[in-house]
Amino acid sequence: KLKSFPKDFLWGSASAAYQIEGAYREDGKGLSVWDQFVRIPGKTFKGTNGDVAVDHYHRYHEDVELMAKAGLKAYRFSIAWTRIFPNGNGEASAAGIKFYSDLIDDLIAHNIEPLVTIYHWDLPQALQDEYQGWESRQIIPDFVNYAKTLFENYGDRVKHWVTLNEQNVFIQHGYLMASHPPAVKDPKRMYAANHIANLANAAATKYFHEHFDGEIGPSFAYSPVYAVNADPENQLAADNAEQFNSYYWMDIYAYGHYPDAIRQWQEEQGIAPEITAEDAALLADPLARPDFMGLNYYQTATVQANPLADGIGLAPENTTGKKGTKQESGIPGLFKSATNDYLQTTDWDWNIDPVGLRIALRRINSRYHLPVLITENGLGAFDTLESSHEIHDDYRIHFLREHVKAIHEAISDGVQVVGYTTWSFTDLLSWLNGYQKRYGFVYVDRDEQDERELARYPKDSFYWYEQVIATNGED
Numbered sequence: 001k002l003k004s005f006p007k008d009f010l011w012g013s014a015s016a017a018y019q020i021e022g023a024y025r026e027d028g029k030g031l032s033v034w035d036q037f038v039r040i041p042g043k044t045f046k047g048t049n050g051d052v053a054v055d056h057y058h059r060y061h062e063d064v065e066l067m068a069k070a071g072l073k074a075y076r077f078s079i080a081w082t083r084i085f086p087n088g089n090g091e092a093s094a095a096g097i098k099f100y101s102d103l104i105d106d107l108i109a110h111n112i113e114p115l116v117t118i119y120h121w122d123l124p125q126a127l128q129d130e131y132q133g134w135e136s137r138q139i140i141p142d143f144v145n146y147a148k149t150l151f152e153n154y155g156d157r158v159k160h161w162v163t164l165n166e167q168n169v170f171i172q173h174g175y176l177m178a179s180h181p182p183a184v185k186d187p188k189r190m191y192a193a194n195h196i197a198n199l200a201n202a203a204a205t206k207y208f209h210e211h212f213d214g215e216i217g218p219s220f221a222y223s224p225v226y227a228v229n230a231d232p233e234n235q236l237a238a239d240n241a242e243q244f245n246s247y248y249w250m251d252i253y254a255y256g257h258y259p260d261a262i263r264q265w266q267e268e269q270g271i272a273p274e275i276t277a278e279d280a281a282l283l284a285d286p287l288a289r290p291d292f293m294g295l296n297y298y299q300t301a302t303v304q305a306n307p308l309a310d311g312i313g314l315a316p317e318n319t320t321g322k323k324g325t326k327q328e329s330g331i332p333g334l335f336k337s338a339t340n341d342y343l344q345t346t347d348w349d350w351n352i353d354p355v356g357l358r359i360a361l362r363r364i365n366s367r368y369h370l371p372v373l374i375t376e377n378g379l380g381a382f383d384t385l386e387s388s389h390e391i392h393d394d395y396r397i398h399f400l401r402e403h404v405k406a407i408h409e410a411i412s413d414g415v416q417v418v419g420y421t422t423w424s425f426t427d428l429l430s431w432l433n434g435y436q437k438r439y440g441f442v443y444v445d446r447d448e449q450d451e452r453e454l455a456r457y458p459k460d461s462f463y464w465y466e467q468v469i470a471t472n473g474e475d
């Protein structure tokens with residue numbers, strides 16, 4: 001028999017600064033690596049950028065009112081480092097601090113708990129220019145100082161903090177696939193930058209635990225891996241992929257050390273990061289442990305053996321929404337992608353797999369024994385705005401309903417799930433896929449012919465989610 005959702009379950013939605021705010025040069029905001037990257041021809045779908053995004057910077061009050069109407073208990077958003085410190089370090093901007101303070105107050109006034117992501121990929125360009133961002137240890141004190149400024153200004157009102165959003169994504173896309181800034185293809189530099197990000201994450205977490213009350217943890221993009229069949233070589237490939245894509249990253253957060261199998265493989269490839277005795281001590285510090293694991297779940301991965309001996313690479317993703325254009329991807333010697341005949345896919349070739357969410361929750365629970373906050377989950381789709389301004393997104397309702405059921409089942413399996421913030425509340429910019437890949441409960445009209453440009457219209461899924469929240473998980 002299923003247990004019901006805990007009574008204080010955090011039903012919510014999520015966003016990230018660059019994807020919604022716009023106002024990219026207003027009130028003294030500095031430029032981020034994304035402000036710059038989107039200007040390089042060919043890097044994003046049809047050159048779309050977040051200069052205006054959905055103009056949340058100016059319309060946040062309207063958005064918060066819509067959240068209240070849906071009954072959200074929590075809202076996860078990120079803070080743009082460049083609004084707080086336009087150059088990444090130095091003097092903090094009063095206007096930037098005020099913007100998020102007002103947003104937090106507005107949320108609380110509407111009984112919505114603010115969940116704050118400290119870093120959702122928009123690194124100050126000044127730090128990239130000054131010392132190559134995540135590749136330099138100089139970023140550690142700068143990141144801690146930035147986090148500390150947020151704790152000091154908002155810690156009285158914010159109880160849940162996310163340190164780094166999807167470190168595995170921004171590091172692998174940034175330094176291996178060259179599809180995010182700084183667009184490098186160099187596994188050695190990737191692991192070096194990743195190690196530094198781990199140190200920054202640990203130092204900020206430790207600082208928080210020493211001085212503040214509340215809960216803090218990373219958000220990790222976890223795609224549990226299946227073997228394509230029972231062939232032991234493919235089963236081994238699945239284990240390799242799980243270690244390479246997930247345990248390598250999550251073990252550090254939860255235990256403070258990297259898994260041996262991947263360390264060994266890195267040594268063989270000559271790409272292992274340098275780990276000093278001080279690094280090891282910081283990573284192992286009990287105060288650097290997260291209070292929860294943030295889980296961003298979209299899909300599972302299915303793999304097979306990849307017998308090639310050397311080389312390292314992952315293919316870019318389908319960014320057009322033309323179904324069936326995804327390329328084969330993998331790491332020679334470890335694993336490569338395979339088709340899963342049991343799963344349907346989205347137009348962007350992402351597997352649709354609610355059972356995979358239950359598996360993800362169980363695996364995190366049994367490996368890390370941490371409560372889980374599901375910080376992202378949702379369906380990117382083409383939506384149609386009817387002339388009546390309705391949006392009949394029954395496919396999104398179906399997707400989310402099945403995932404809510406899976407969470408319910410995982411809770412009955414014994415996993416402690418703290419909350420669920422869907423991706424996303426309003427439609428927003430998809431980093432590489434432009435505005436046509438929509439995730440929101442609220443449609444944002446981007447038709448430039450329409451004088452109410454960027455008008456918000458609740459989709460059918462909005463009313464469905466309102467019901468889910470009102471009944472604490474039934475609909």
Ligand code: BGP
Pocket residue numbers: 016019165166169221296376380423429430431432433437
């Ligand atoms: C996650 C990011 C989000 C969001 C989401 C959807 O990786 O944390 O910022 O963009 O994925 O992905 P996409 O926009 O590529 O469809």
